[in-house]
Amino acid sequence: MSELRYVRPARVRPLPEGAVPVVRLKEVTKRFGKVVANNAITLDIHSGRIKALLGENGAGKSTLMSMLAGRYKPDSGTMEVDGRPVRFESSKDAIAAGIGMVYQNFMLVDSMTVAENVLLGQEGGFFINPGEMEARVDALATEYGLAVDVSARISDLSMGERQLVEILKLLYRKSRILIFDEPTAVLTPEETNRLFEALWRMTEQGKSVIFISHKLEEVIALADEIAILRRGRIEGELDPTAIESKAELASRMVGKEVLLEVDRQPVEVGEPVLEIKGMTGLGLTDVNLEVRQGEIVAVVGVAGNGQKELVEAVTGLVKPPVDTVFIMGQPWRKFFAESTWNRSMCYIPEDRLGLATMRNQNLVDNLLLTTRKGFARGMWLDKRRAERDTEELIRKYDIRPGRIHALAWQLSGGNLQKAVLARELYRQPRFIVAEQPTQGLDVSATEEVWRRLLDARAMAGVLLVTGDLGEALQLADRIAVMYRGRILGMLPTSEAETASRIGPLMAGVLD
Amino acid sequence: MALKIRKRDEPWKWGALVIFLGALLFSLGVSCLLLAGQGKDALHGMFILWEGSFGNLWALEGALLKAIPLFLCSLGVAVAFRMQIWNIGAEGQFALGAIGATWMALSFPGLPWYGLMPLMFAMAFLLGGAWAFIPAVLKLKLRVNEIISTLMLNYIAILLLDYLVFGVWKDPTSFGFPMTPEFTSGAVIAGIGSSRVHWGLLFCAVVGVGLWAFMRFTRLGFELKASGEGARVARYAKIRYGLLTMFVMGLSGGFAGWAGCIETSAVLNRLQPSLMVGYGYTAIVVAWLARLEPLNIAFGAFLLAALRVGVENLQLELQIPAAFGVIMEGMILLTVLAGQFFLTYRIERAPREGGE
Numbered sequence A: 001m002s003e004l005r006y007v008r009p010a011r012v013r014p015l016p017e018g019a020v021p022v023v024r025l026k027e028v029t030k031r032f033g034k035v036v037a038n039n040a041i042t043l044d045i046h047s048g049r050i051k052a053l054l055g056e057n058g059a060g061k062s063t064l065m066s067m068l069a070g071r072y073k074p075d076s077g078t079m080e081v082d083g084r085p086v087r088f089e090s091s092k093d094a095i096a097a098g099i100g101m102v103y104q105n106f107m108l109v110d111s112m113t114v115a116e117n118v119l120l121g122q123e124g125g126f127f128i129n130p131g132e133m134e135a136r137v138d139a140l141a142t143e144y145g146l147a148v149d150v151s152a153r154i155s156d157l158s159m160g161e162r163q164l165v166e167i168l169k170l171l172y173r174k175s176r177i178l179i180f181d182e183p184t185a186v187l188t189p190e191e192t193n194r195l196f197e198a199l200w201r202m203t204e205q206g207k208s209v210i211f212i213s214h215k216l217e218e219v220i221a222l223a224d225e226i227a228i229l230r231r232g233r234i235e236g237e238l239d240p241t242a243i244e245s246k247a248e249l250a251s252r253m254v255g256k257e258v259l260l261e262v263d264r265q266p267v268e269v270g271e272p273v274l275e276i277k278g279m280t281g282l283g284l285t286d287v288n289l290e291v292r293q294g295e296i297v298a299v300v301g302v303a304g305n306g307q308k309e310l311v312e313a314v315t316g317l318v319k320p321p322v323d324t325v326f327i328m329g330q331p332w333r334k335f336f337a338e339s340t341w342n343r344s345m346c347y348i349p350e351d352r353l354g355l356a357t358m359r360n361q362n363l364v365d366n367l368l369l370t371t372r373k374g375f376a377r378g379m380w381l382d383k384r385r386a387e388r389d390t391e392e393l394i395r396k397y398d399i400r401p402g403r404i405h406a407l408a409w410q411l412s413g414g415n416l417q418k419a420v421l422a423r424e425l426y427r428q429p430r431f432i433v434a435e436q437p438t439q440g441l442d443v444s445a446t447e448e449v450w451r452r453l454l455d456a457r458a459m460a461g462v463l464l465v466t467g468d469l470g471e472a473l474q475l476a477d478r479i480a481v482m483y484r485g486r487i488l489g490m491l492p493t494s495e496a497e498t499a500s501r502i503g504p505l506m507a508g509v510l511d
Numbered sequence B: 001m002a003l004k005i006r007k008r009d010e011p012w013k014w015g016a017l018v019i020f021l022g023a024l025l026f027s028l029g030v031s032c033l034l035l036a037g038q039g040k041d042a043l044h045g046m047f048i049l050w051e052g053s054f055g056n057l058w059a060l061e062g063a064l065l066k067a068i069p070l071f072l073c074s075l076g077v078a079v080a081f082r083m084q085i086w087n088i089g090a091e092g093q094f095a096l097g098a099i100g101a102t103w104m105a106l107s108f109p110g111l112p113w114y115g116l117m118p119l120m121f122a123m124a125f126l127l128g129g130a131w132a133f134i135p136a137v138l139k140l141k142l143r144v145n146e147i148i149s150t151l152m153l154n155y156i157a158i159l160l161l162d163y164l165v166f167g168v169w170k171d172p173t174s175f176g177f178p179m180t181p182e183f184t185s186g187a188v189i190a191g192i193g194s195s196r197v198h199w200g201l202l203f204c205a206v207v208g209v210g211l212w213a214f215m216r217f218t219r220l221g222f223e224l225k226a227s228g229e230g231a232r233v234a235r236y237a238k239i240r241y242g243l244l245t246m247f248v249m250g251l252s253g254g255f256a257g258w259a260g261c262i263e264t265s266a267v268l269n270r271l272q273p274s275l276m277v278g279y280g281y282t283a284i285v286v287a288w289l290a291r292l293e294p295l296n297i298a299f300g301a302f303l304l305a306a307l308r309v310g311v312e313n314l315q316l317e318l319q320i321p322a323a324f325g326v327i328m329e330g331m332i333l334l335t336v337l338a339g340q341f342f343l344t345y346r347i348e349r350a351p352r353e354g355g356e
């Protein structure tokens, strides 16, 4: 695959001499208890430019942006907009000052149309007739070149389109500074391209964009300037045109050499750990799939083409039709009736906070969630040992903050994922179902997850469900492409043309 | 000066206690207004309330006595609430417990206490638990909402109790009053020393500590806590949610059943309709106020029991309606619940326009 998938418009935009920043952060500090999430951060945002924020998981990017968007208040330091100091009491104040943020989980009303969502909560918005409403929103969308049907219902839209609606909401509220926290994590490459074009167009109209992402090639392609955050401090600011390679950027970010490649040595293939035979039902049609110990099989496709149903049936969340799913050689029913806590199947779900962990419990209890049988002594639970093992896992996987009593929701996205992975591998699985395992993870954490999944092949087979084709090509032995509940193709990654064949199959085109 | 509402970045450490005391003061304040509205001397009323609940040994004993059934019912309710199963049927399960204990007491009148008591407690637990088991099965098999079914079963339980004391178990020598014969001495829980407080208090302490240890140190207790996060997480963690639901409801009903057993045996010494004074409903208030923690439940049960005793005193001395106590109870719960708002939000002064 090429290094840069996104084509940057051919223009260099140096910062004009003596330009005055629209937003200026000075010595901003934010603590959560003992954790210093942001330590004396000074940062300038200029109009008409895209600033990328780069940093490891838990570096403090989201915290910094939440302060700018009025969700948190700085402990010390000042924020200036147009040269005047501001103190935001809520996100309303921030929006009034022209600062808007697109959060990762969209805040839209599913049963309403795009136009209604955009005008929701606006003064006078209630009394405007639908035609007028749609005309206004449509005008706005055309102005910024956002291709979205303003009369469509949200529930009918793809993730990428929903994101455009969130952007429209901010534009309608006259936001001049738009913040995006990992906007591309849920998008297909196609949609990402479209988002980037929209962002460029917005900067041409004088808007400022702050963009957080862990995908380096995106950052290099998109940004006018890059600020690197490490452990709550600004590590430095870079000019993207002066960056030689992804690896260079990555090592600046992490502070040590990063390879960005994993070396996949073939492993001897053993017994099948998953067999799906002619499964029809639950929205799937005639699905056949086999995963053997020692191999990684990736399932790719545009979100919503049956991947979720497949995973739910395999992992026991819903019941598949009889005699279609066999795990470790046993029929589904028998397997789940008799499965043990270790040396069996484990599932690393995409929904980390809602499904894989208990949000209001600490890391010890969250370790126990799926391993409790291993800590049971008769009817009792050996909490001491669980605490010791949690501490060990925190050290081994470098989970921050390193306190066993931190609650799940307090962890940054990347660290929570490491915690889930640590727990599931602790069970010495024979079959691993990993769903978007590196979504939201920084480069070194991604590399580590990849390495651990490859290592796990020594005793396990892996079913990898991912939206990241690069990941699938890096890790998998075979790639299954799903389209409308069917597996349209099963491609071995050993063949050179596989990479180019995936795209058409994802769109349902059979040569 | 403008005030603004802001979300807290971190939870408020002493918030729960401050809110509780604040809500209590607020409720007492409103009660004063209510008294004043009736043309009574409000401050004098508050003094009588205090006198009646904590002012003397007799009052304290009364409060402890009422706290015992309240504590057990509330503990049961809290176990179910922990799992987000809304058992509001403690009242009915309490009645079934009383019926179970009475059944044993009337069937084996000759047994000494060490033979009869275990039978009574076991049967009370069994019947109370079985009464709660019905809604659990209905919920799992037919998806019947447990709030409705537990509530409805309360009425059936009370009617059942009435049927027994008006009919088959009626004491022939009671001059037509609906009550069973008095229990034999083996079926009566004795007082501690010469006080009115009985050994049921010790039983409560044992059960409370036992439940705390169960929730904290056992695997089942952990699974219970995890299931409180929702059926999907339970499914992910391979917790047998259905089985656990039945277990928890059985336990919950059993605790209420024990409360019924103790109250019948120690306080009334017989079964009669006046047993049912709404402990099962107040228990829900206590459980919520205590945020489902056993130790807090002990305090909460004592506090609301004292309030009951105090209001009874107030009623006698100032001739105010009996509803007054219920109003106060409801008000405390409402203000505490409303006060939870301040755990996640704070009110602060907004800076004046134009910045500083």
Ligand SMILES: Nc1ncnc2c1ncn2[C@@H]1O[C@H](COP(=O)(O)OP(=O)(O)OP(=O)(O)O)[C@@H](O)[C@H]1O
Binding pocket: A032, A033, A035, A036, A037, A055, A056, A057, A058, A059, A060, A061, A062, A063, A064, A400, A401, A410, A411, A412, A413, A414, A415, A440, A442, B009
């Ligand atoms: N509400 C909170 N309470 C306590 N600690 C918090 C809270 N929010 C964030 N933290 C801690 O502050 C640090 C910075 O977190 P933040 O979410 O800003 O990181 P991030 O750079 O956005 O990471 P990621 O790339 O994983 O999203 C982390 O150590 C995190 O655990």
Ligand SMILES: [Mg+2]
Binding pocket: A061, A062, A063, A181, A412, A413
């Ligand atoms: Mg973040």
